[in-house]
Amino acid sequence: MDPKKLINLMSAKTVLKKTPVHQVVSSFIVRDFRIWWTYKFWLTLDITGNLLFVATYYLFSLITSSQQVQDAGYVTGGYFTFALIGIAFQQYVFFAVQSINQSVREEQQNGTIETVLSSATDFKVFLLGETCFFFIICSAFLFISFFAGSVLGAVFTLSVESLISTLLLSALLIASHMAIGVLSAGVIMKTKQGNPLTWVFSWMTQLVSGVFYPLKLLPWYLDWVGKLFPLTYSLDGIRLCLQGGQNLASPVVLSDTVSLLIFTIVATPIALYVFRIGYDAARRDGSLGQY
Amino acid sequence: MKVEQIVDLFREEFPRPSSELTHTWAVFWANFKIFLSYRTWVITETLSTVASIAMYSFMGLQVDANRFFSVGYGDTTWLAFAIIGIATANYLWMCISRISHSLQHEVAEGTLEPIVTSMIKLRSYIIGQSIRGFLVSSYFMIGALLIGVYVLNVPMVLTAGTILSFIVILVMMIVSYAGIGIMAAGIILVYKKGDPMTFLLASVTEFLGGVLFCLTIFRVILYLLQCPEPCLTLTPWTQRGESSSRGQRWRRLRFWATSPFSSSSRSFFCQRDYESSRGAWTEYGEKEPLRRTRSDQRWTPKN
Numbered sequence: 005m006d007p008k009k010l011i012n013l014m015s016a017k018t019v020l021k022k023t024p025v026h027q028v029v030s031s032f033i034v035r036d037f038r039i040w041w042t043y044k045f046w047l048t049l050d051i052t053g054n055l056l057f058v059a060t061y062y063l064f065s066l067i068t069s070s071q072q073v074q075d076a077g078y079v080t081g082g083y084f085t086f087a088l089i090g091i092a093f094q095q096y097v098f099f100a101v102q103s104i105n106q107s108v109r110e111e112q113q114n115g116t117i118e119t120v121l122s123s124a125t126d127f128k129v130f131l132l133g134e135t136c137f138f139f140i141i142c143s144a145f146l147f148i149s150f151f152a153g154s155v156l157g158a159v160f161t162l163s164v165e166s167l168i169s170t171l172l173l174s175a176l177l178i179a180s181h182m183a184i185g186v187l188s189a190g191v192i193m194k195t196k197q198g199n200p201l202t203w204v205f206s207w208m209t210q211l212v213s214g215v216f217y218p219l220k221l222l223p224w225y226l227d228w229v230g231k232l233f234p235l236t237y238s239l240d241g242i243r244l245c246l247q248g249g250q251n252l253a254s255p256v257v258l259s260d261t262v263s264l265l266i267f268t269i270v271a272t273p274i275a276l277y278v279f280r281i282g283y284d285a286a287r288r289d290g291s292l293g294q295y
Numbered sequence: 296m297k298v299e300q301i302v303d304l305f306r307e308e309f310p311r312p313s314s315e316l317t318h319t320w321a322v323f324w325a326n327f328k329i330f331l332s333y334r335t336w337v338i339t340e341t342l343s344t345v346a347s348i349a350m351y352s353f354m355g356l357q358v359d360a361n362r363f364f365s366v367g368y369g370d371t372t373w374l375a376f377a378i379i380g381i382a383t384a385n386y387l388w389m390c391i392s393r394i395s396h397s398l399q400h401e402v403a404e405g406t407l408e409p410i411v412t413s414m415i416k417l418r419s420y421i422i423g424q425s426i427r428g429f430l431v432s433s434y435f436m437i438g439a440l441l442i443g444v445y446v447l448n449v450p451m452v453l454t455a456g457t458i459l460s461f462i463v464i465l466v467m468m469i470v471s472y473a474g475i476g477i478m479a480a481g482i483i484l485v486y487k488k489g490d491p492m493t494f495l496l497a498s499v500t501e502f503l504g505g506v507l508f509c510l511t512i513f514r515v516i517l518y519l520l521q522c523p524e525p526c527l528t529l530t531p532w533t534q535r536g537e538s539s540s541r542g543q544r545w546r547r548l549r550f551w552a553t554s555p556f557s558s559s560s561r562s563f564f565c566q567r568d569y570e571s572s573r574g575a576w577t578e579y580g581e582k583e584p585l586r587r588t589r590s591d592q593r594w595t596p597k598n
Contacts, residue, residue: 049494056502063508067373069359083357203339207346217353 025129032133033140036107040141054095054145055152061087062156076218077256078247081159088153089243090215093174095149096142097181097235098206103138104131104185105202108192127283128276131189135182165251169261172252173241176264180234183271190279193286209235237263318415322423326397330431344435348442351377363509375451378443380506383465386436387500390469391476392493393428394421398480421477429469 040047065084073086111117111134120130150158188202209215212222212230219227219236230236241260244250250257313321330337355374363373401407410420443449479493500506 049498052495053498056498060502060507067359067362067508068357069362072357203343207343211346211350216350217357221353221356 023124025132028125028129029133029136032130033137036134036137040137050145051148054148057091057095058088058149058152058156061091062153072218072221073247076220078218078243080161080247080249084153084156085158085160085247086218086243087216088149088158089246090239092146092149092153093177093239093242094209094213094215094235096146097177098202098209099145100135100138100142100178101181101185101188101205102202103142104135104182104189105192107134107138108189112192121283127279131186131279135185139178139182160246161249162246163249163251165253166245166249169251169257170242170245173238173245173257173261173264176261176268177234177238177242179268180238180264180271183268183275184234186279187271187275190275190282193279193282205233209233212236214239234264234267237261237267313414315416315419318419319423319426322415322420323426326424326427327430330427340435341438344439345442347381348378348439348447351381352447371450371452374447375443375449376509377507378439378449379451380504382436382439382443383468384501384504384506385439386432386465387468387472388493388497389432389435390425390428391472391479391496393432394424394476395479395483395493397424397428399483402483421480425473425476 062084065082065087068083070082073083078086108117111120121127125133154160184205188205208229212219212226213233213235214222214230215235219230219240222230237260241257241264244254244257244260252258252261352374355372355377358373360372363376398407401410411417444451444453475496476493479496
């Protein structure tokens with residue numbers, strides 16, 4: 005048979021039954037949950053590790069002064085509440101971003117990525133499906149951390165306005181970090197190796213995003229670098245809401261929200277574009293399923 | 296041909312032309328060359344060590360000197376305390392996880408069987424891998440301490456006595472934990488999954504070892520728990536810059552350095568024999584579970 009005819013035959017448009025996006029995404033979530041649930045021992049270890057981590061910073065807070073935290077506008081709760089919010093959200097985003105990479109790599113390793121992406125599933129829906137489950141799990145871990153923190157004495161200023169503002173900031177935090185996760189997954193798609201982007205992101209956020217200390221303690225150049233990371237704005241806004249009782253009406257919280265929104269609007273198309281390049285390059289090379 | 300005859304044939308002893316020392320050196324050198332080929336990894340890990348020290352120096356600005364002084368660390372600062380804690384905990388983690396991680400990689404890549412069927416004894420392999428692990432860990436630990444002392448001007452009590460005691464304690468700590476590392480490697484040979492034992496121990500050690508906070512804060516609970524945890528005996532000691540004169544701690548260390556090592560070595564070789572009899576050296580049926588790794592914490596593991 006003439007190869008051109010064969011290619012034409014293979015590339016012929018077939019009528020694909022369009023499955024609603026929410027159904028595809030929920031299938032991904034159910035699939036990932038079933039796999040995840042089989043590793044119960046690891047689940048126990050993860051929860052234990054999380055609790056020990058919170059307890060470590062509780063004990064550390066016993067030898068710290070709350071002066072710097074209060075000077076930064078985080079009035080309630082002292083250092084422990086400050087560190088708890090920082091740790092919980094930093095781990096949340098790092099674990100989520102790492103999980104996106106890991107799931108793409110596992111699909112490659114298991115040879116299932118080619119099957120999924122050659123089906124009627126669009127790559128954007130595929131990415132959404134891959135990320136949703138991890139954000140759900142990470143949210144559960146976030147609540148566990150907050151619960152453990154509350155038991156150990158973390159104090160929050162809770163009002164309806166501040167809670168709504170926190171939820172909005174958290175949603176923007178997820179959206180902005182989903183873009184970072186997709187960006188690094190696009191790099192992995194082509195390079196097939198562990199991604200230094202995630203690693204650098206993790207260390208830089210810990211150092212300059214004010215996870216463990218207020219940004220005012222940093223020298224001006226690191227403070228400036230910190231402004232490039234969405235976690236900086238998220239943590240500042242969330243802390244001002246939960247520790248300072250502020251809400252979106254406050255100019256600082258509003259400014260943080262706008263910065264996050266701008267980051268998400270700019271970063272999402274770039275991330276999707278990079279993923280598309282990696283995806284197309286891998287398809288062109290025929291190396292989509294190679295590892 | 297009878298099965299027993301085939302088994303006898305395979306069991307037949309072949310002359311081993313090279314000494315165990317040569318084999319150990321070969322394993323070490325091969326793995327060290329692999330390590331040197333990962334330049335990006337070495338650079339990023341070095342940078343991460345620097346970044347973590349910088350981070351702890353900023354955290355140290357929030358420590359209340361009076362509270363720190365009141366728990367018995369008056370001669371030094373919290374940063375000195377934390378740098379020693381982190382450097383030691385990181386060193387320990389790298390040393391104990393080295394054998395199990397390398398075995399896990401060999402099993403996953405299917406290269407363990409060729410190694411086992413070669414003339415290299417498993418003992419030489421383990422020692423060679425461990426030496427490589429210690430050397431790489433030492434680079435990071437010494438680097439962290441040097442940055443602390445020379446860049447951040449962290450006050451440490453550096454006399455011939457304290458340095459010598461530090462080295463002795465470090466050696467005994469490694470020997471204490473080596474048994475646990477070997478035991479974890481044995482578990483990996485049988486179960487093939489992740490590395491739960493090392494992960495659990497690392498988390499517990501970080502928490503109970505007093506890496507970031509003084510154990511005197513919750514004196515009663517943790518001092519009761521320190522008997523089953525060798526790191527607890529060591530870290531506060533080195534952090535205070537004390538010399539090796541405390542009899543009770545020496546006795547406890549001596550116990551930890553000797554008893555678990557022999558029993559875990561026995562356990563490892565039992566599990567090795569079990570896997571050998573099943574012919575399942577290189578089976579890797581279940582994929583690595585998706586899990587949180589220590590890389591999301593402030594000091595990263597080096598495989």
